[in-house]
Amino acid sequence: FDFLLKEPQFEPFAEAAVSAERVLHISPALCATACRTALEFAVKWLYSIDSSLTKPYADKLVTLISTEDFQDLIPSGMAAKINYLRKIGNNATHNPKSVNKDQAVLALENLHSFLDFLACCYADSYAETSFDKGIINKVVEPAEVPLAQPEVEEVDFQTLLDENFPKRPGMTAKRLERLKRGYEVKPMDMTEAQTRKAYIDVMLQDAGWERGVNWYDEYPVDNMPNKSGYGAADYVLFADDGMPLAVIEAKRTSVNVEKGRQQAVLYANFLEQKFGKRPIIFLTNGYETRLWDDRHYPERLVSGFYSKRDLEQYFGILKDRKGLKGVQINDAISGRYYQKEAIQAVCDAIGERNRRKALLVMAT
CATH class of the missing domain: 3.90.1570.30 (tt1808, chain A)
Known part of the structure; x- marks a missing residue:
C-alpha cells in the first residue's frame, strides 16, 4: 500500500491500509478488522470527493456500499470484493478464531484492488500496481513486528464532506476522463x-x-x-x-x-x-x-x-402452501370480467407456472 502514501489526498485511509498489512503477522483477525476499517474510511472519502454520490440516510458501511449510485460507480466484479471485506471484518470482530491467515491475506488483496481503483480514478499520478504476495509472506524478523495494532485516527465523515465539497466537480470529471481508457478488475483464479x-x-x-x-x-x-x-x-x-x-x-x-x-x-x-x-x-x-x-x-x-x-x-x-386452482372470486369485490381474468391470470402464474411475482396495472 506504499503507493497510497505518495498522494496526500489519500491520507484519510492510506495509513489504515498500511496498518492492516502490518498486523497480519500478529493476528489474522486483527488484519481482517483493520481491512474493514480501511475500507470504511476509503468509502467515506469517496462519498466526500465524488459529486455522483450523495450521503444516504445512514453512514454505516453496509448502507454506503449498497446505494444504487455507489454500485453504479464501481466496476463490475468489485462489489463481491467489497462485501467480502465487510463480512470478514464483522466475523473477525465477533469470532476472532474463525479467521485464518489465508482469509486475511485475501482481505488485503481485495482491499488493494479497491484502493487501486480509487488511485486510477483520482490520483494525481497513477501507475498500475499489482498485489505482491511475496511482500506479504516474507519472513518477518521479530523486531519488525509491532506488539499491538497501530492506532489509526478515526475519520470524521462530516468533516470530510465539508472539506472536499469544493473539489467534487473536478474529481468527478477526472474519474470520468480516466475511465474512458477502461478499468478491469483482475480476477483471482483460485482453486x-x-x-x-x-x-x-x-x-x-x-x-x-x-x-x-x-x-x-x-x-x-x-x-x-x-x-x-x-x-x-x-x-x-x-x-x-x-x-x-x-x-x-x-x-x-x-x-x-x-x-x-x-x-x-x-x-x-x-x-x-x-x-x-x-x-x-x-x-x-x-x-x-x-x-x-x-x-x-x-x-x-x-x-x-x-x-x-x-x-x-x-x-x-x-x-402451508395451498393451491390456487379453482379459487373463488368474490363478485362483491371484483365482479367485472377483466378483473376476474386478471385475478385468474395471477393465480395461474403463481400456482401453476411457479412464478414468484406478478404485476397488475390498475386505473386510479
Missing part, C-alpha cells in the same frame, strides 16, 4: 478448495452457520453416476432436528455457477431419498450466488446464503 475457504466459509459464518454443528463440508453421497458410485457434496446445511435444509455446490471463482447445477440436483436427490426431505440448492462461485428450489420456483440470484432461521421459515411457508 475450488481456496474458493470455499475464502469466500464461501466467510459467507456462511456471516449468516450464523457453525461448522460441525449445522454445517458440514464434503458430505458423503452415494449412488453417484461415476465409476466409484460415490461423491461428496461441498456443503450441506442442517436444521436442529437433523433434517437437511440446503446443499451448496461450489465452483472456482472463474467458473460460471451454472456449471454446478446438475451435480447439485444429484446431491439433493440423495438427501431427499435418505431423509425424506428435499433441501433447496445454492450455487456459488464465491462472487455470485444463486438459490434454486427446483420443485417450486425458478433459479434466482441472491445476495448470500440464508440463515438457519430463514431457511426454516421458508420450509414452513412451503408446508
Whole structure:
C-alpha cells in the first residue's frame, strides 16, 4: 500500500491500509478488522470527493456500499470484493478464531484492488500496481513486528464532506476522463478448495452457520453416476432436528455457477431419498450466488446464503402452501370480467407456472 502514501489526498485511509498489512503477522483477525476499517474510511472519502454520490440516510458501511449510485460507480466484479471485506471484518470482530491467515491475506488483496481503483480514478499520478504476495509472506524478523495494532485516527465523515465539497466537480470529471481508457478488475483464479475457504466459509459464518454443528463440508453421497458410485457434496446445511435444509455446490471463482447445477440436483436427490426431505440448492462461485428450489420456483440470484432461521421459515411457508386452482372470486369485490381474468391470470402464474411475482396495472 506504499503507493497510497505518495498522494496526500489519500491520507484519510492510506495509513489504515498500511496498518492492516502490518498486523497480519500478529493476528489474522486483527488484519481482517483493520481491512474493514480501511475500507470504511476509503468509502467515506469517496462519498466526500465524488459529486455522483450523495450521503444516504445512514453512514454505516453496509448502507454506503449498497446505494444504487455507489454500485453504479464501481466496476463490475468489485462489489463481491467489497462485501467480502465487510463480512470478514464483522466475523473477525465477533469470532476472532474463525479467521485464518489465508482469509486475511485475501482481505488485503481485495482491499488493494479497491484502493487501486480509487488511485486510477483520482490520483494525481497513477501507475498500475499489482498485489505482491511475496511482500506479504516474507519472513518477518521479530523486531519488525509491532506488539499491538497501530492506532489509526478515526475519520470524521462530516468533516470530510465539508472539506472536499469544493473539489467534487473536478474529481468527478477526472474519474470520468480516466475511465474512458477502461478499468478491469483482475480476477483471482483460485482453486475450488481456496474458493470455499475464502469466500464461501466467510459467507456462511456471516449468516450464523457453525461448522460441525449445522454445517458440514464434503458430505458423503452415494449412488453417484461415476465409476466409484460415490461423491461428496461441498456443503450441506442442517436444521436442529437433523433434517437437511440446503446443499451448496461450489465452483472456482472463474467458473460460471451454472456449471454446478446438475451435480447439485444429484446431491439433493440423495438427501431427499435418505431423509425424506428435499433441501433447496445454492450455487456459488464465491462472487455470485444463486438459490434454486427446483420443485417450486425458478433459479434466482441472491445476495448470500440464508440463515438457519430463514431457511426454516421458508420450509414452513412451503408446508402451508395451498393451491390456487379453482379459487373463488368474490363478485362483491371484483365482479367485472377483466378483473376476474386478471385475478385468474395471477393465480395461474403463481400456482401453476411457479412464478414468484406478478404485476397488475390498475386505473386510479
